[in-house]
Amino acid sequence: MSATNLEPMQVRAHLAAGIAQAAPWGIALDGLLAAELWARQKAEHRAAGRPYVRALERDDPPDLDLPLARCQPVDGPWHWAATCAHPDQHHERLDVRTWTGRVDARALEQVAPELPKTVSQRQGRYRARRMPLLVTPTTSVTWQAVGDLDGVRKLLESITSIGKKRASGEGHVLAWEVTAAPELDKLTAAHLHPDGSLGRPTPEACRRLLGDVVDGGRGRAGIRPPYMHPARQYDLYLPALLTS
Known part of the structure; x- marks a missing residue:
């Protein structure tokens, strides 16, 4: 894993009334940070009167400079050292x-x-x-990551809602909490949920290092933002399913 000066952390979003999510796992932290940077770039281009091409419309979308470490396995695609959101309260039903x-x-x-x-x-x-809109009822969600605490905190402070149907009041964020987690090693912080299950789409090389952890099986998924772009799709181990 590169950027060894970056430290393990936990990021928590305190929510007003749960979160609406499209996938059977939570929102990726690197995707959330990348979306904020893309929104700022779009605003700058419009203010300057320059055309802006969305990342999904480019043949080879560039990788943004996120305040996160990069996990670079020897025989697999690299990815940001950050997990998907995990609800802090478990509910049997949505x-x-x-x-x-x-x-x-x-x-x-x-x-x-x-x-x-x-x-x-x-x-x-x-x-x-x-x-219908499926909403995970929880007062907060947590990500684990390896990165620059101040850089992550500055990007998140302007994000007021997450998930689907934000304009309708879903996923409203009351407060962000970004704290160092020195008790975590970097491999764990980059790949696992707080409960020890697999927390992000993961290449086989990293999955072998993690040992016996619960995952969501194998499937086609994005490895890093923009997650829906064909160039980002690989055969990966999927995060543990929130609905299981």
């Missing part, structure tokens, strides 16, 4: 909430040269929606 969507007829009148006599609320692309 909360099922709903979100609704309805087209704004007045907005359509302003942007369309002409409209049909009626816009159906029951079918078609402009139909009204009422969809």
Whole structure:
């Protein structure tokens, strides 16, 4: 693992009412930090009148300079030394909430040269929606990582919500807590949840070093941000599933 001067840490987000997550494991800390840097870059480009190309739209997206150590196995893809979010309270069931969507007829009148006599609320692309949203009920989530405490803290302080449906009030962060964890070795901090299970998508070389820990099996997943880009996809050991 590179950047040996960086130290193990724990990052905790104190939440108002749980978190809505898309995957069966939590939000990746490196993805959260990268998203904040990309948002700042986008704002700078727009302010300067320069075009901005999203990372997912590039053939070979660049790696940002995150305040985290890099784990560089001999025979596998490198990744940031950080885990995915793990709920601090365990619940057998998820909360099922709903979100609704309805087209704004007045907005359509302003942007369309002409409209049909009626816009159906029951079918078609402009139909009204009422969809379920799965929310993990927890007062806080924790990540483990190896990195620069001040650098991580500065990036996180402007993030006020995490997860899905943030504009609707989900995943509201009350406070961030970034603390050193000298009791953790760097391999553990980079790959495992606080309960000792596998905490991030992990190459086989790192998985062998971790020994007998609970994981989510093998599958195709992203190794580092942007996680959804085809260039970031590998056959990896998956994090322990939160729903198991």
